[in-house]
Amino acid sequence: MPELTEDTTFRHDDWYGEELVDRHFVGCEFFHVDLTEAVTRGAVFTGCTFGNVRFNASRHTDSAFTRCVFKRCNFFEAEFTGCKLVGSTFAQCDLRPLTVDGGDWSFVALPGADLRGVRITGVRMREVDLTGANLTGATVTGVDLSAAQLHSARLTGADLRGSDLTALDPMVVERVGAVIDAEQAVVIAQALGFELR
Structure with missing residues (x-):
């Protein structure tokens, strides 16, 4: 016990x-x-x-x-x-440099957090609050970000491959140089109203 x-x-x-x-x-x-x-x-x-x-x-x-x-x-x-x-x-x-591998960080509140260069892989982060968080250059791969709050998040140069980006509105985040895979590109294009044929 x-x-x-x-x-x-x-x-x-x-x-x-x-x-x-x-x-x-x-x-x-x-x-x-x-x-x-x-x-x-x-x-x-x-x-x-x-x-x-x-x-x-x-x-x-x-x-x-x-x-x-x-x-x-x-x-x-x-x-x-x-x-x-x-x-x-x-x-x-002070969350840098931080490494998170696997586990469940759902419903965690990280508004405005400085997460530049952190490494988050294979984590469940459903409905996480990353409003205004700075993820510049961060590695966020294979992460379940479904229903996450990402408004005003800075994703410049972040590696987002394999993560669930269905909650991402590309118009309200900083995204220059962020890396995504082809499957995510389809999700984001559809979120912007594009029809893929």
Whole structure:
């Protein structure tokens, strides 16, 4: 059974390089906690708040951060592999460079996020809020972006191949140099009202 911690506040704790395996945190608050180079495997954080937490170079595998709030956190070189972040919110966070491989980030709020050059592959991001987000030069391949909010997103030079772009209105995003495949080109042409014959 995973070790359960509920409704606990952690302040100024040094968890540098800690391994959090099969831990379950519910309704906990983390303020100014150092999780640099920490590793989570099968850890679950439900409805937790993270304020000014350092996730620098941390590695997260098959862990869940559902309905969590991240405020002014640093994710420099953090990696998420097969993680679930459904319904979580990021505000004023440093998210570069970030690597996300697989998992479910549906309903995540990333409005206005600076995601230049991040790498997001094979992730489910249904109804994600990327309003005004800067994805310049980012790799967003094989990602389910169905019903995503992409208004005013900057996709300049981004690699979007293999991703679901059915929610993309090419008229309300910056898109110069963005890379798509032939199948996506058809979807976008139809969204603009073209008939393909």
